[in-house]
Amino acid sequence: MKNSGRKARIREMLNAEGLLTQDKTTPNASWNRFKREFQTDATTHTPQLEILPPREKSLARYLLPVAALVVAGVVFFLWRWQTQQATLPTVAQAEVVPKTAARTFSKGDVYRSGKREILLMAGNAQLTETAGKVRIAATTLTADFRLRERVDMQIEHPLITVTITGTEFLFAVTPKGGSIDLRHGSLAIDLKQEHSGRIRLRAPAKLVFTVKSHEVISPDKSGSSDSKPLYRYELLNGETFFAYQVQVSPPEHRVQLLGGGAQTVAVRDIASVSLAERE
Amino acid sequence: MSSEKIRVQQTGTVPLSSDARRAFEAFYSTHYPLALRYLTRMLQNADDAYDVLTHSFELALNRFDEYLASSDNRYWFFGILRNTASYFMRRRGEDRSRVLPIPRATPTPEELLLQSEAASLIDRALAALPPKYREVAVLRFQEMSYKEIAAALGLTAEAVESRMRRAIVKLEPFYAEFKAGQK
Numbered sequence: 001m002k003n004s005g006r007k008a009r010i011r012e013m014l015n016a017e018g019l020l021t022q023d024k025t026t027p028n029a030s031w032n033r034f035k036r037e038f039q040t041d042a043t044t045h046t047p048q049l050e051i052l053p054p055r056e057k058s059l060a061r062y063l064l065p066v067a068a069l070v071v072a073g074v075v076f077f078l079w080r081w082q083t084q085q086a087t088l089p090t091v092a093q094a095e096v097v098p099k100t101a102a103r104t105f106s107k108g109d110v111y112r113s114g115k116r117e118i119l120l121m122a123g124n125a126q127l128t129e130t131a132g133k134v135r136i137a138a139t140t141l142t143a144d145f146r147l148r149e150r151v152d153m154q155i156e157h158p159l160i161t162v163t164i165t166g167t168e169f170l171f172a173v174t175p176k177g178g179s180i181d182l183r184h185g186s187l188a189i190d191l192k193q194e195h196s197g198r199i200r201l202r203a204p205a206k207l208v209f210t211v212k213s214h215e216v217i218s219p220d221k222s223g224s225s226d227s228k229p230l231y232r233y234e235l236l237n238g239e240t241f242f243a244y245q246v247q248v249s250p251p252e253h254r255v256q257l258l259g260g261g262a263q264t265v266a267v268r269d270i271a272s273v274s275l276a277e278r279e
Numbered sequence: 280m281s282s283e284k285i286r287v288q289q290t291g292t293v294p295l296s297s298d299a300r301r302a303f304e305a306f307y308s309t310h311y312p313l314a315l316r317y318l319t320r321m322l323q324n325a326d327d328a329y330d331v332l333t334h335s336f337e338l339a340l341n342r343f344d345e346y347l348a349s350s351d352n353r354y355w356f357f358g359i360l361r362n363t364a365s366y367f368m369r370r371r372g373e374d375r376s377r378v379l380p381i382p383r384a385t386p387t388p389e390e391l392l393l394q395s396e397a398a399s400l401i402d403r404a405l406a407a408l409p410p411k412y413r414e415v416a417v418l419r420f421q422e423m424s425y426k427e428i429a430a431a432l433g434l435t436a437e438a439v440e441s442r443m444r445r446a447i448v449k450l451e452p453f454y455a456e457f458k459a460g461q462k
Binding site: 005006009010013014017019030031033034035037038039046047048049050051052053054055 | 283284285286287288289290291292293294295300303304307308311312316320336340400401405416417419420421440443444447448450451454455457458461
């Protein structure tokens with residue numbers, strides 16, 4: 001009974017909605033009243049519409065202050081940099097010394113720079129200074145190198161390359177060979193024609209080389225010293241040399257030079273005499 | 280609840296042109312009544328309906344180019360409404376306890392008593408309907424044809440009728456109660 005009443009109501013509702021017979025609705029007052037309850041009259045008044053303009057993006061809002069900060073930072077940095085540049089010492093500004101033109105030295109010329117002194121006795125040499133580095137190119141040359149301070153110097157010869165950091169030696173070369181008579185300090189020598197590579201010469205010593213061979217002669221081997229002590233003479237005029245004493249008297253010293261040859265030195269010209277330190 | 284104005288915020292960077300603004304105002308006037316009825320019944324809460332409606336109009340405003348460019352845009356806004364409402368319902372988890380009575384225009388005390396009983400019945404009836412049947416019933420009761428509902432919901436007319444049949448079966452106990460009350 002209850003179920004049949006339910007079915008009848010569903011049929012009634014479906015009929016009213018035209019869902020039982022296609023395109024045909026059966027009017028039903030109760031159902032229409034029920035449907036109206038679902039309709040709300042909340043639409044009698046349509047509120048006014050207000051369209052708000054686009055908000056300024058937060059990024060755009062901060063863009064100007066951030067850009068101003070960046071510009072201020074750059075300006076400050078440039079100002080600081082310029083100030084620092086202005087207060088830099090001149091030496092620092094001239095860190096890169098421009099290469100100077102090669103100078104040619106020949107017999108009788110003297111090269112002086114600081115405490116460095118090179119006396120050219122024969123031949124000639126091309127001397128170039130770059131950023132404190134001295135390069136000497138020579139084929140035939142006899143020169144006395146008196147380098148009393150540290151220097152970055154290199155001698156280029158067809159047969160050898162000599163690297164010097166501060167020393168004293170007599171350099172005598174021809175295209176076929178030559179000798180380096182080292183009185184003080186040490187030298188690094190690269191032999192180009194031989195495969196011996198680099199040799200290190202320590203004073204007192206003498207290197208004799210030809211196109212095909214080389215020989216390092218120590219003072220003991222040379223036979224000139226007879227195991228006598230080697231002295232280092234420093235004269236008042238700045239000249240320094242190594243020698244064996246032959247005769248010492250109050251007015252003068254007769255000495256045999258390390259490189260060969262005898263010399264008499266007046267005592268009044270001597271600044272100091274000391275035993276040479278063997279390196 | 281509803282205030283004197285509905286404020287919609289334009290996004291993007293370029294403000295709306297005056298022509299587009301006029302077109303949107305006309306669009307708003309046309310769609311507001313049905314949209315509010317639909318949402319009020321679907322969400323069963325006047326405040327929620329108002330919030331969802333405002334948000335839907337805001338979305339519509341910021342996609343208004345699509346509406347203007349489309350040749351068949353009769354139910355374009357309805358798609359936005361449905362999506363916004365279903366998102367809202369999912370978020371609140373269809374909480375029945377939040378159901379509030381629907382406001383009505385200046386009733387008498389007797390009407391108020393009858394309406395509150397009727398409103399209670401209608402609210403219970405709507406709550407008994409799953410959302411997909413509820414939206415069909417709500418639109419049907421707003422005097423929309425099955426074809427119009429089908430077009431608005433993106434369904435076939437047969438599917439709409441089928442859902443309406445199922446909705447009617449679920450509404451039957453409430454209809455019986457209503458009829459008993461009428462006697």
